[in-house]
Structure formats: C-alpha cells, structure tokens
Amino acid sequence: MASSTVDASTPATARPEVVTEPRTEPLVGDWAQQRRHFTWESARAQLDGLPGGHLNIAHEAVDRHATGPLADAVALRCLHRGAPTTELTYGELSRRTDVFAAALRATGVRAGDVVATLLPRGEELYVTVLGTLKAAGVLSPLFPAFGPEPVRERLSLGRARVLVTDAVSYERKVAPFRGTLPHLARVVVVDTDDPPPGTVAWSELERLGAQDLVAHGTHRPLTRPDDPALLHFTSGTTGRPKGAVHVHEAVVAHHATARLVLDLRPGDTYWCTADPGWVTGMSYGIIGPLTRGVTVVTDSADFDARRWYQVLQDERVTVFYTAPTALRMLMRQGSDLAHEYRYPALRHVASVGEPLNPEAVLWGLEAFGLPVHDTWWQTETGAIMVANVPGTPIRPGSMGRPVPGIDVAVLQRGPDGRAAVQDDAVTVLHDPDAVGELAVRAGWPSMFRAYLDDPERYARAFADGWYLTGDLARIDADGYVWFVGRADDVIKSAGHLIGPFEVESALMEHEAVAEVGVIGKPDPLAGEVVKAFVTLRAGYEPTPRLQRELISFGRHRLGSVAPREVEFDQDLPHTRSGKVMRRLLRARELGLPEGDLSTVETPS
Numbered sequence: 284m285a286s287s288t289v290d291a292s293t294p295a296t297a298r299p300e301v302v303t304e305p306r307t308e309p310l311v312g313d314w315a316q317q318r319r320h321f322t323w324e325s326a327r328a329q330l331d332g333l334p335g336g337h338l339n340i341a342h343e344a345v346d347r348h349a350t351g352p353l354a355d356a357v358a359l360r361c362l363h364r365g366a367p368t369t370e371l372t373y374g375e376l377s378r379r380t381d382v383f384a385a386a387l388r389a390t391g392v393r394a395g396d397v398v399a400t401l402l403p404r405g406e407e408l409y410v411t412v413l414g415t416l417k418a419a420g421v422l423s424p425l426f427p428a429f430g431p432e433p434v435r436e437r438l439s440l441g442r443a444r445v446l447v448t449d450a451v452s453y454e455r456k457v458a459p460f461r462g463t464l465p466h467l468a469r470v471v472v473v474d475t476d477d478p479p480p481g482t483v484a485w486s487e488l489e490r491l492g493a494q495d496l497v498a499h500g501t502h503r504p505l506t507r508p509d510d511p512a513l514l515h516f517t518s519g520t521t522g523r524p525k526g527a528v529h530v531h532e533a534v535v536a537h538h539a540t541a542r543l544v545l546d547l548r549p550g551d552t553y554w555c556t557a558d559p560g561w562v563t564g565m566s567y568g569i570i571g572p573l574t575r576g577v578t579v580v581t582d583s584a585d586f587d588a589r590r591w592y593q594v595l596q597d598e599r600v601t602v603f604y605t606a607p608t609a610l611r612m613l614m615r616q617g618s619d620l621a622h623e624y625r626y627p628a629l630r631h632v633a634s635v636g637e638p639l640n641p642e643a644v645l646w647g648l649e650a651f652g653l654p655v656h657d658t659w660w661q662t663e664t665g666a667i668m669v670a671n672v673p674g675t676p677i678r679p680g681s682m683g684r685p686v687p688g689i690d691v692a693v694l695q696r697g698p699d700g701r702a703a704v705q706d707d708a709v710t711v712l713h714d715p716d717a718v719g720e721l722a723v724r725a726g727w728p729s730m731f732r733a734y735l736d737d738p739e740r741y742a743r744a745f746a747d748g749w750y751l752t753g754d755l756a757r758i759d760a761d762g763y764v765w766f767v768g769r770a771d772d773v774i775k776s777a778g779h780l781i782g783p784f785e786v787e788s789a790l791m792e793h794e795a796v797a798e799v800g801v802i803g804k805p806d807p808l809a810g811e812v813v814k815a816f817v818t819l820r821a822g823y824e825p826t827p828r829l830q831r832e833l834i835s836f837g838r839h840r841l842g843s844v845a846p847r848e849v850e851f852d853q854d855l856p857h858t859r860s861g862k863v864m865r866r867l868l869r870a871r872e873l874g875l876p877e878g879d880l881s882t883v884e885t886p887s
C-alpha cells in the first residue's frame with residue numbers, strides 16, 4: 284500500500300514522494316538500469332520487420348499477430364451508447380484492413396497519398412487507419428469535434444486525396460467547401476448505403492476491395508522505415524496549423540514505450556480515452572497497444588463519469604491512459620461515485636496532455652488505490668519522452684524522468700530569442716532548478732521528420748542537436764522534470780492544443796470585428812479555455828447580444844476550438860510592429876505583473 288518518504292532534493296513546496304507496491308510486478312523493474320542498458324537498436328530488434336530492412340506500422344500492430352497465437356484474441360472492442368458493442372480479433376482486423384488496402388489500390392490511391400479521417404471512434408476508423416498504413420498511404424486523422432473551418436484548412440494543407448467520414452459531417456463540414464479542395468478525389472461515407480452525391484458508401488468500398496483482393500491478392504507494399512506514415516496537425520503561435528510528419532520507424536518508439544511506460548502485455552485490456560484525432564489516440568490508442576497484442580477498448584460516447592467507472596469495471600480494464608481534464612471531471616463528482624464500482628483488474632493509471640495537479644495523482648490512490656502516473660510528450664515527439672514509470676517513486680507535480688533512450692535538458696536560447704541555427708547559440712543549463720526551454724536530444728525513432736511544406740520552421744525547431752519543445756521546465760538533481768509553462772502563446776484546453784491565430788482568423792471574418800487577440804484563460808477543469816478580446820468596427824455597439832452572436836459565430840465555424848468568452852476592448856495592446864500582444868492580454872486577465880513592456884506601442 285502507499286507509504287511515503289520525503290526526499291530532501293524536492294522543493295520545499297513539493298508533496299512527499301508516493302511509493303506504492305505494484306499490484307503486479309511491472310515489466311520494467313529498475314528504471315536506472317533500463318536507462319543504462321536500453322538501445323534503440325535492441326528495441327528495433329523486438330519488432331518483426333519486413334524483408335530487406337523494411338518496416339510497416341500496420342504489420343507490427345496487426346498482421347504480425349494475425350498468424351500467431353494471438354490470431355483469435357480480441358484486438359478491438361468498440362463500445363457505443365445505444366448501439367451494440369462490436370469486436371474484432373487480430374485475425375479479423377488483419378482481413379478487414381487487407382480489404383481496405385485493396386480498395387485503396389482499386390481506386391487508384393498510391394503510396395504516399397494522404398487519407399484523412401473525420402469519424403467517431405468505431406470499427407471503420409480503426410480499419411481505415413491501419414488499412415491505409417498497410418497500403419503505404421499517409422494517414423491524417425482529424426478531430427470529429429472540429430467545425431468546418433479547421434476541417435477545410437487541414438484537408439487543404441494536407442492535400443488529402445481520400446476522406447473517410449460520416450454523412451452528417453460530410454454535409455455540414457465538407458460539402459460546402461468541396462469545390463475548394465481539388466486534391467480530394469474520393470469521399471467515403473460510413474453510415475449509409477445511400478451516400479450523398481459525390482461520395483461513395485463504405486459498403487461499396489468494401490465490396491470493391493474484396494473483389495480486388497480476389498483478383499490481385501493482398502496489397503501490402505513494402506515500406507521503408509523512413510517512409511511517411513502519419514500526418515498530425517498541431518498548432519503554433521502564428522500562422523496556419525503545422526503538419527507534423529511521422530514515419531513508419533516511429534513504431535519502434537510506440538512499441539518500446541507501450542512496455543516501458545504503460546506496462547502493456549498480451550492479456551491486458553487497455554483503455555486510452557483520447558480520440559485518434561489527437562496524437563495520443565493514435566500512438567497509444569491504436570499503434571503502441573496493438574503492437575503489444577493487448578485488447579484495446581474504445582468508446583464513442585462523450586465523457587460521463589458514471590459510464591467511465593462502469594467501463595473500467597465491466598470491461599475489466601487493466602491499464603488506463605487518460606488526461607488531467609478528465610481526471611478533474613471525475614474528481615469533481617467525488618470519490619463516493621468511484622467507490623460504487625470495483626476495479627480489481629486495474630493495475631496502472633497514467634495521464635498526459637496538460638499539467639497534472641498533485642491532488643489528481645493522490646486522488647487516483649483514493650479512487651482506484653493507484654496513483655496517477657504523469658507522462659509528457661508532444662505531437663512532434665510522437666511517443667512518450669518523460670514519464671513516471673510503473674514501480675518507481677512518483678513526485679507529485681513532476682512529469683517524471685526521461686524514458687530509456689531519451690535525453691532531455693533545459694536550454695537557454697541565444698540572445699536573438701530564436702531557436703538558434705548556429706552551433707553556439709544554445710546553453711545547456713546544468714543548475715538543477717534553473718528554468719529553461721525543455722529540449723530532447725534529436726534522433727529518437729518517433730521524432731517528427733518534417734513540418735509539411737515548411738522546412739524552415741522545422742529547422743528552427745532544432746539547435747545544436749537538440750529539439751526545442753516550446754515548453755518551459757526545470758530538472759531537479761535526481762532528473763525529475765517539472766513543467767513550468769509554455770514559452771509561446773499556444774493554448775491548451777482540455778488537453779488539446781489550440782493556435783490563437785487560427786481562432787483570431789475565423790473571428791476576423793465576422794463583419795463587426797476590426798481586430799482580435801485570443802488567449803488561454805485559466806480554468807479549473809479544462810486547464811485553460813479560449814478567450815477572445817475583440818475590437819469592434821465603427822458603427823457596432825458592444826452589446827451582450829453581439830457578444831453572444833460572436834460566440835455562436837465562432838462555434839459554428841470552429842467547433843471545439845471556439846472561444847468560450849468574448850470581451851470587447853477598443854484599445855488592444857500592440858507591439859511596435861503592430862501585432863496584438865497576447866502576452867499582455869493574458870497578464871492583465873490574470874492580474875499578473877505586465878513584465879517587459881518595452882515593445883508595447885503606448886497609445887498617444
């Protein structure tokens with residue numbers, strides 16, 4: 284059971300370490316020893332691989348198991364509210380994805396073509412993801428909660444050739460813009476046999492695939508480790524969303540960390556609550572766990588505390604990977620509700636996406652008898668980089684230590700403030716507790732290989748052999764990493780990154796808006812919520828009615844990334860170069876010192 288010791292090296296404000304007796308011996312017992320002996324070559328050797336040094340994510344996740352002892356084990360169990368649960372074994376998933384891959388061949392999709400998804404979590408989503416990877420296509424998952432604007436932008440930037448979606452999403456979010464998407468050759472609609480004009484029904488696609496399979500055999504082109512596999516859009520401070528490109532070799536890191544950090548093994552029933560539209564739902568909702576041969580549980584329903592406890596209990600979930608916002612929502616309902624259910628099978632709980640409050644770590648102990656293990660990583664890193672690994676002491680409030688194979692440091696950027704390109708432009712800070720930009724030594728297998736169409740931005744993310752993450756952190760004397768904040772204006776709401784520029788651009792399209800600045804406003808549940816400060820054009824009155832109208836305008840265009848709050852401000856602060864100073868808006872909102880104002884344009 285939980286016992287605690289206080290470690291002198293933790294800051295005075297920190298909670299005592301949490302040391303728990305694991306319910307099952309973790310696969311990786313000694314973190315320090317693992318770090319010493321681990322190599323990426325040996326991790327790669329654990330995979331099956333394909334002839335001639337080739338490597339394919341879907342082969343490692345599915346086909347490899349489909350011919351072995353796991354052929355009849357359940358790979359996927361999809362839960363739905365108000366509809367029956369469906370299951371696919373590894374053998375069935377292999378056949379279904381063969382059909383999908385053959386259908387892509389039959390419809391002229393070639394290696395490297397982008398296939399996008401805009402789907403709820405159900406069989407078709409998983410078959411599309413894995414079938415596309417099998418066919419050497421590049422999979423780009425979009426959030427089903429996105430509104431039409433983010434969907435159009437990402438389909439356009441990614442030059443998606445195929446989109447798999449449902450009828451309602453198509454009619455509302457794609458059909459109105461279809462004419463502006465010249466690359467989009469085919470849209471597949473999963474939930475009707477009577478598809479909207481210009482689309483094809485899923486059932487028809489499967490029929491085509493089955494025919495093609497009979498005529499030409501399986502379509503499993505050999506992919507090289509550095510062939511593109513995934514295109515994940517993520518948000519920056521300025522400009523359009525960034526398309527982070529990942530390659531098939533990323534599976535080496537997914538597979539290794541699924542064991543090292545999530546402790547997954549065959550026989551496990553594993554639930555990752557993240558949607559595959561977010562990198563977590565892809566790397567650890569699909570790829571990592573399937574490569575480990577576990578049963579993956581998915582749920583298409585929205586958050587509901589009672590339902591979640593029921594799923595954990597009834598599905599006999601053994602490993603649970605979720606996010607701080609979800610944990611805070613569970614906490615809000617009290618541990619009595621948690622105690623109405625039983626979790627004898629559960630042995631490991633982990634979290635990612637935003638700062639995990641120390642209270643939430645300890646609440647895990649109260650609710651499940653297990654502390655929550657924080658993990659840190661990014662879309663760009665593709666896999667977990669820093670973690671509290673099972674069986675090692677947790678320092679509540681810390682994100683843990685770098686996983687085997689990964690080196691991190693905190694750096695100071697050069698005097699010009701840019702991620703430096705010259706060799707001497709970053710300084711590694713050795714002083715424990717010094718705050719700097721968190722960086723990861725370049726070269727791990729799931730490192731993103733490009734920002735789509737933006738080599739300069741990619742180059743700027745690296746300096747001196749380090750990848751600079753845009754997060755501020757400090758590393759204590761024992762190597763535990765403590766999150767301090769973001770170095771930029773990017774907003775994290777309920778675990779999702781939101782680029783202020785994308786939100787500002789959408790609001791600017793409203794006729795009443797002259798200028799807008801968007802910030803993340805702290806929120807006890809979601810971490811941050813989006814707030815917009817709006818300057819109105821002459822002739823418009825700052826009425827509550829207009830405020831409501833702007834909120835609904837945003838919601839309609841942007842969906843889940845829309846501002847929750849709008850405030851009118853006829854005097855937004857600007858830099859001398861004329862940009863709205865979001866940093867200052869945020870400081871004012873929080874009542875913080877306004878910091879260095881030397882670049883602010885003072886109203887005359």
Ligand code: 6R9
Nearest residue numbers: 635636637638658659660661662754766780
């Ligand atoms: C996987 C994922 C990445 C950003 C990251 C940081 C924040 C993630 C965190 C965390 C504090 C943690 N973040 N994990 N902050 N503690 N354990 O989240 O990818 O959506 O690209 O976001 O999320 O700011 O830089 P992504």
